[in-house]
Amino acid sequence: MYTYSEFDKAFLAERNAQFRAQVERRIDGSLTEEEFKPLRLMNGLYLQLHAYMLRVAIPYGTLRSAQMRQLALIAEKWDKGYGHFTTRQNIQYNWPTLRDVPDMLDALSEVEMHAIQTSGNTIRNVTADHFAGAAADEVGDPRPVAELLRQWSTDHPEFQFLPRKFKFAVIGAEADRAVIRAHDIGIQLVEKNGKRGYRVLVGGGLGRTPMIGKVIRDFLPEEDLLPFSEAIVSTYNILGRRDNKYKARIKITVHENGIETYKELTEARFAELRPEFEGVDQQILANIKSQFAAPAFRNATTEAYDAAYYSDPVFRAWADTNLSAHKAEGYAIVTISLKKHGETPGDATADQMRLMADLGEKYSHDDIRISHEQNVILPHVHKSDLPALHAALKTQGLATANIGLISDIIACPGMDYCALATARSIPVAQEIAQRFDALKMEHEIGPLKIKISGCINACGHHHVGHIGILGLDRAGVENYQITLGGDGTEEATIGQRTGPGFSYEEITNAIERIIKAYLAHRDSADETFLETYRRLGADPFKAALYPDKAEGKSNAA
Amino acid sequence: MSVIVTDAGFAATDWAADLDAAEILTLPSDTKPQDVDLSGAPKLVRVEFPSSADGRGFTIARVLRDHGYTGKLRATGHVIADQYAMARRCGFDDVEISDDLAARQPEDQWKFRANWQQNDYQSRLRGA
Numbered sequence: 001m002y003t004y005s006e007f008d009k010a011f012l013a014e015r016n017a018q019f020r021a022q023v024e025r026r027i028d029g030s031l032t033e034e035e036f037k038p039l040r041l042m043n044g045l046y047l048q049l050h051a052y053m054l055r056v057a058i059p060y061g062t063l064r065s066a067q068m069r070q071l072a073l074i075a076e077k078w079d080k081g082y083g084h085f086t087t088r089q090n091i092q093y094n095w096p097t098l099r100d101v102p103d104m105l106d107a108l109s110e111v112e113m114h115a116i117q118t119s120g121n122t123i124r125n126v127t128a129d130h131f132a133g134a135a136a137d138e139v140g141d142p143r144p145v146a147e148l149l150r151q152w153s154t155d156h157p158e159f160q161f162l163p164r165k166f167k168f169a170v171i172g173a174e175a176d177r178a179v180i181r182a183h184d185i186g187i188q189l190v191e192k193n194g195k196r197g198y199r200v201l202v203g204g205g206l207g208r209t210p211m212i213g214k215v216i217r218d219f220l221p222e223e224d225l226l227p228f229s230e231a232i233v234s235t236y237n238i239l240g241r242r243d244n245k246y247k248a249r250i251k252i253t254v255h256e257n258g259i260e261t262y263k264e265l266t267e268a269r270f271a272e273l274r275p276e277f278e279g280v281d282q283q284i285l286a287n288i289k290s291q292f293a294a295p296a297f298r299n300a301t302t303e304a305y306d307a308a309y310y311s312d313p314v315f316r317a318w319a320d321t322n323l324s325a326h327k328a329e330g331y332a333i334v335t336i337s338l339k340k341h342g343e344t345p346g347d348a349t350a351d352q353m354r355l356m357a358d359l360g361e362k363y364s365h366d367d368i369r370i371s372h373e374q375n376v377i378l379p380h381v382h383k384s385d386l387p388a389l390h391a392a393l394k395t396q397g398l399a400t401a402n403i404g405l406i407s408d409i410i411a412c413p414g415m416d417y418c419a420l421a422t423a424r425s426i427p428v429a430q431e432i433a434q435r436f437d438a439l440k441m442e443h444e445i446g447p448l449k450i451k452i453s454g455c456i457n458a459c460g461h462h463h464v465g466h467i468g469i470l471g472l473d474r475a476g477v478e479n480y481q482i483t484l485g486g487d488g489t490e491e492a493t494i495g496q497r498t499g500p501g502f503s504y505e506e507i508t509n510a511i512e513r514i515i516k517a518y519l520a521h522r523d524s525a526d527e528t529f530l531e532t533y534r535r536l537g538a539d540p541f542k543a544a545l546y547p548d549k550a551e552g553k554s555n556a557a
Numbered sequence: 558m559s560v561i562v563t564d565a566g567f568a569a570t571d572w573a574a575d576l577d578a579a580e581i582l583t584l585p586s587d588t589k590p591q592d593v594d595l596s597g598a599p600k601l602v603r604v605e606f607p608s609s610a611d612g613r614g615f616t617i618a619r620v621l622r623d624h625g626y627t628g629k630l631r632a633t634g635h636v637i638a639d640q641y642a643m644a645r646r647c648g649f650d651d652v653e654i655s656d657d658l659a660a661r662q663p664e665d666q667w668k669f670r671a672n673w674q675q676n677d678y679q680s681r682l683r684g685a
Contacts, residue, residue, distance in 0.1 A: 011676040021669065022639065030661060035637055038610055121610070151678050157646035158619055161612025226682060237616040238589065268591070272623045280684030 001064055001367065002147050002291050004112040012109045015116060015155070019043045020102035027098070042122060042160060044115025045101055049419050054093045054101060055118040056108060060128035060146035060170070061089035063368040068357035070111040072350040078104050083353070085338060085346040087372045087410055087461060088167070089127045090118055094417055116154060121162045123153035123233070127169045129177045130371035133294060134379035136327040140189045140196065142172040144288040145225070148281065152226050159233050163240030164248035166233065174490055179372060181213045181492035182206050182464060184250045185232060187225075196222050202232055202262070203254030206458035210494045211251040214259045216266065224270075227277050231270035235262065295365035295380055297328040305383035308390075315390050317443070318401040323386075326379075332386065334364070334378040335371070336393060337400040337408065341437040344426050345411045346374030355396045363389050373410055375403065406441075406448045406515070407433035410461055414454030414471065421454035423471025423478040424504070428452055431508045436515075445515055448529045451486070464488035466530045467514060468495045469507065480507040482514070484541055485533045498542055499549075510545055517544035559633075560659040562641065562652040564671040567664045573601050573629070583633075586613045590620035599628060603653070606634035615647045622648035638666040642673035
């Protein structure tokens with residue numbers, strides 16, 4: 001995994017010293033709140049409903065055990081003993097005081113982490129496939145590319161005050177586990193005629209105007225990545241709208257100008273920038289790649305795993321849902337669920353973080369990942385270690401067997417924390433998870449992604465949920481709209497609205513009616529919710545959601 | 558009145574005060590930099606920053622430099638001390654701020670970033 005160069009260390013030390021001075025100047029009044037705001041945002045510090053919130057970047061979702069332990073220490077020392085993992089591979093601390101933040105940043109720098117550019121109108125944390133380096137289907141590990149982009153975008157002098165925030169995501173396989181089609185720039189490692197390159201998408205995004213990213217270059221040579229990225233963002237900085245923040249994202253810029261015009265301007269700027277990159281970036285990339293070399297996998301028997309799988313039904317249920325195929329024989333990718341029924345999706349206590357750090361060190365080559373689905377992944381676990389790992393996870397409530405199921409819900413913080421929210425998200429997620437757990441239907445329902453956002457900004461990715469829930473404020477009352485058929489994978493699809501929304505009290509019942517309609521209409525237990533929806537369309541689900549309306553219709557006919 | 562900021566801090570006088578109006582080109586922040594006509598060979602190009610949150614001027618400066626402009630380049634308006642390094646790295650020579658802003662953000666806060674050539678990822682990646 002990547003270890004900071006002397007350059008990275010010196011940069012971060014100076015940057016933290018600058019922010020410490022900025023905080024002091026805010027406190028002594030030489031910076032107004034208006035002037036301090038973009039500066040604190042560039043350093044990940046938000047002002048929320050109840051307190052400041054510090055958002056710490058976990059670049060490409062990768063952590064070493066020592067880093068996870070430090071996140072636990074920070075949670076205990078300066079927060080309330082827990083942290084919240086987000087849909088963009090960040091961790092948020094919800095209760096720091098302004099005066100403590102410089103010390104928190106120094107503590108992060110001890111383990112080569114920071115909160116730089118996790119908010120503000122700048123290039124945000126670069127995310128990647130959480131199965132990178134472990135998945136059987138990848139062309140290459142996307143993390144070295146993401147690290148190069150991290151270095152390039154960090155403190156980029158031209159791009160600290162863009163029209164709006166700007167998000168990159170990188171994958172190394174056809175399967176899209178990082179929702180690159182809903183990012184401002186999505187990058188996919190590809191191979192053509194034995195040569196490595198990138199497919200580059202631009203202008204995807206969710207929010208109030210969801211759009212699927214469009215291809216701006218089908219095959220970009222490896223050495224052109226930085227100048228080409230710079231050309232895209234440079235074009236956006238001039239062309240992007242600044243008159244209306246709701247129309248300021250690049251998806252609108254591309255939509256209003258057309259992808260052809262946008263591409264033309266980008267290519268013209270790229271031609272100017274290309275000569276400035278003389279190859280040092282490629283040497284740096286080669287060095288980064290060497291640090292992401294695969295660990296030495298061992299050849300060992302999987303008897304212990306097989307025995308536990310056949311004798312222990314609890315272990316078997318967990319193994320069936322929480323393991324994914326690894327590229328090395330005898331290994332598995334383990335997803336640890338942060339979605340225990342009734343808990344806040346994505347929250348982890350300091351004790352849980354420490355346990356996961358220990359297990360990552362002991363069983364996963366000191367490699368831990370955070371997924372955009374708000375779970376934790378141990379990417380390289382030998383199957384013979386799984387029974388012991390599972391037993392250890394149980395001690396901290398981390399052995400929930402629900403990955404990819406109805407209770408593995410993405411939810412934004414919503415009105416419990418967020419100043420922008422128009423409705424609660426977390427309690428809705430909790431109630432849905434508990435309802436289907438009580439009904440013991442979760443495993444029968446099978447693969448299903450529910451995603452909940454507490455406002456139109458769509459941090460909970462509701463547009464790409466198989467079932468999406470959007471919480472709005474209707475004359476002071478929470479109202480939840482439902483979308484169906486969304487998909488965040490390589491077949492990216494924006495979900496379609498069913499009709500009028502539901503009250504807070506009614507939303508779980510509404511979801512249950514959708515599920516019952518699915519169970520009644522699926523052609524076999526093997527047909528997933530999404531497949532059934534695609535085969536039948538929305539009608540049977542609408543009929544289940546709005547029975548009075550359907551009756552009215554048949555009466556009229 | 559305004560104050561000119563350079564790496565040395567607040568300048569006592571403005572070197573450009575004696576220039577003819579014809580030798581100065583002032584560009585608003587909504588300028589399309591690729592269309593700027595530099596054939597008049599201005600001695601000074603001033604790029605306006607209407608708000609510290611409006612970063613278009615940084616790209617305007619970079620594009621002018623990439624198009625071969627080698628004269629003086631000045632960022633003028635609502636630029637704050639914390640943006641000084643960004644302005645210099647993008648090709649500006651100095652920054653022109655109001656007396657009000659200079660009073661609220663005194664000289665030491667600007668000189669704090671006179672080291673803008675250090676710890677610069679861009680010059681590292683470009684191998685300059």
